[in-house]
Each structure stands twice: as C-alpha cells, then as structure tokens.
Amino acid sequence: MTVTVRGLDVDLEGRPVLRDVSLEAPAGTWTAVIGPNGAGKSTLLRAILGLRRPRRGTVSVAGADPWALPPRRRARLVAYAPQNPNLPPGMTVFDYTLLGRSPYIPHLGRESARDRAVATEVLERLDLVGLAARPLDRLSGGERQRVVLARALAQQAPVLVLDEPTTALDIGHQQQVMELVDRLRRDDGLTVLTTIHDLTLAGQYADALVLLSRGRVAASGPPGEVLTGEAVGAHFGARVHVAPGPDGRPVVSLERSCGPR
Numbered sequence: 343m344t345v346t347v348r349g350l351d352v353d354l355e356g357r358p359v360l361r362d363v364s365l366e367a368p369a370g371t372w373t374a375v376i377g378p379n380g381a382g383k384s385t386l387l388r389a390i391l392g393l394r395r396p397r398r399g400t401v402s403v404a405g406a407d408p409w410a411l412p413p414r415r416r417a418r419l420v421a422y423a424p425q426n427p428n429l430p431p432g433m434t435v436f437d438y439t440l441l442g443r444s445p446y447i448p449h450l451g452r453e454s455a456r457d458r459a460v461a462t463e464v465l466e467r468l469d470l471v472g473l474a475a476r477p478l479d480r481l482s483g484g485e486r487q488r489v490v491l492a493r494a495l496a497q498q499a500p501v502l503v504l505d506e507p508t509t510a511l512d513i514g515h516q517q518q519v520m521e522l523v524d525r526l527r528r529d530d531g532l533t534v535l536t537t538i539h540d541l542t543l544a545g546q547y548a549d550a551l552v553l554l555s556r557g558r559v560a561a562s563g564p565p566g567e568v569l570t571g572e573a574v575g576a577h578f579g580a581r582v583h584v585a586p587g588p589d590g591r592p593v594v595s596l597e598r599s600c601g602p603r
C-alpha cells in the first residue's frame with residue numbers, strides 16, 4: 343500500500359516543526375527517514391500514523407487519510423513501533439505481543455487461537471519465546487525493543503512504521519531485525535517507513551532515504567545519492583568518509599581528527 347505525503351506542515355505548541363514535507367513510499371518499498379536530532383523525523387512518522395494533525399498538506403495511506411480513520415481500521419492498516427513506548431509494568435511479553443492483535447478482537451471478546459498463534463510465531467521469529475512469560479519490567483533494553491517490534495508485527499498491517507528500531511540492539515540483533523523486516527517487505531509486500539540514526543544501516547536496507555533537516559526535506563532518493571560526505575557534513579555537522587561497500591551501497595565512517603598523541 344502506497345504512503346503519500348504532500349506539502350505537509352506540522353506545528354507543535356505553536357512552533358513550526360515540519361514545513362512543506364513531501365514523500366512517496368510505494369507499496370513493498372522501504373523508506374528511511376534520516377536527519378539530525380530534532381529534525382522532525384518522529385513527528386513526520388506520527389503525522390503519517392494519524393497521530394499529529396497537519397496544519398497544511400495531506401497524508402494518504404492506501405488512498406485514505408489516517409487522521410479520519412476510526413482507530414481500529416487505522417490499526418489494521420498501519421502498525422507502529424514507537425521510540426519510547428509506554429510499557430505496562432507487570433504485563434508479560436506474550437500478553438504485550440498479543441495487544442498487537444487488538445484490532446482483530448471483537449469488543450468485549452477474547453483473543454482467538456489464531457491470535458495466540460500469530461503472537462507465538464512473531465516471538466519465535468524475534469528470538470523471544472524463552473521470555474514469553476517474563477514481565478516487561480524485567481527485560482534488558484534490547485529485549486524490550488524487540489518486544490515492541492513483536493507487538494507491531496503481530497498487528498499484521500500492510501504498512502509498518504518503525505521509529506528507531508535498532509538503537510538498543512547489539513549488532514547480531516540489529517541484523518536479525520533488519521533482515522526480518524526486509525523479508526516481510528519482500529514476501530508480504532509490506533511498505534516500511536523507518537527513522538534510523540545509523541546511516542550505513544539505513545543505506546543498506548532502504549530503497550529510498552529522506553533526509554530531514556530543520557523540518558524540511560533537504561534531499562531524497564536512492565541511498566547512494568543522498569548519503570554524501572557533503573550532505574552529512576552540512577546537516578549533521580559530522581566529518582565522515584563515505585565509500586561504496588561490497589554491494590555498492592554507501593558505508594559511512596566517522597573521520598577522527600589527527601591530533602598529537
């Protein structure tokens with residue numbers, strides 16, 4: 343399902359946070375929104391989720407305005423793994439994952455065997471089965487992050503929105519999560535939108551990058567075009583070396599200044 347944003351302005355507490363932002367994420371593609379802290383990346387995702395009302399411009403998910411959709415219909419269309427979710431202490435990993443099935447469970451009804459099977463399968467795919475009975479407040483940071491992703495995947499929505507999905511993960515789990523999302527994108531045609539600070543990881547997995555800077559799109563397109571040393575220098579204030587990796591996608595490394603030892 344295609345996600346389209348056109349000429350979006352969002353204000354928060356009377357301050358402009360997004361200005362004239364446009365992007366198009368065709369069905370079955372992965373778009374990564376990158377940019378420095380405070381650039382407006384999470385706000386853009388929240389506008390796409392229908393959680394922030396634009397001052398101007400439009401958002402369309404599969405032709406629908408997410409702001410206007412009833413929450414259950416919206417949740418069947420778009421799944422979201424936030425950066426800092428509210429995790430009810432005491433709730434188990436399995437029950438939290440099962441919350442992803444809420445849009446399919448009738449009001450005052452109970453989850454079905456299929457809902458439980460979907461939750462179990464997602465936990466298996468994320469290496470979390472051994473933690474299924476563990477309360478959320480007794481997990482490591484990386485385990486918590488994978489559980490939040492598990493809940494979003496259990497939602498089985500055609501659009502997956504992930505806000506910084508790998509920040510707390512070790513390199514093995516980063517690869518596991520990125521590969522899993524990429525497989526779902528290819529096999530089930532999911533449209534993936536993610537913010538991500540690791541520019542090399544963004545360039546490796548995304549079909550397109552959108553570089554946000556001070557609330558505006560500074561560049562967008564294939565990773566090799568967006569991730570240049572000049573752009574990273576200008577918008578992140580970082581000195582980096584960008585070179586094509588083995589697969590031709592850009593690898594971004596920090597350049598250390600050569601001072602006296």
Ligand SMILES: Nc1ncnc2c1ncn2[C@@H]1O[C@H](COP(=O)(O)OP(=O)(O)OP(=O)(O)O)[C@@H](O)[C@H]1O
Nearest residue numbers: 354355359377378379380381382383384385386537
């Ligand atoms: N609820 C809010 N009310 C007012 N201002 C907000 C609110 N949430 C975020 N902002 C401001 O909006 C701007 C964009 O924030 P946002 O969280 O979208 O940035 P970001 O690019 O995701 O940053 P980061 O990389 O640090 O997560 C920031 O200046 C932030 O202080």
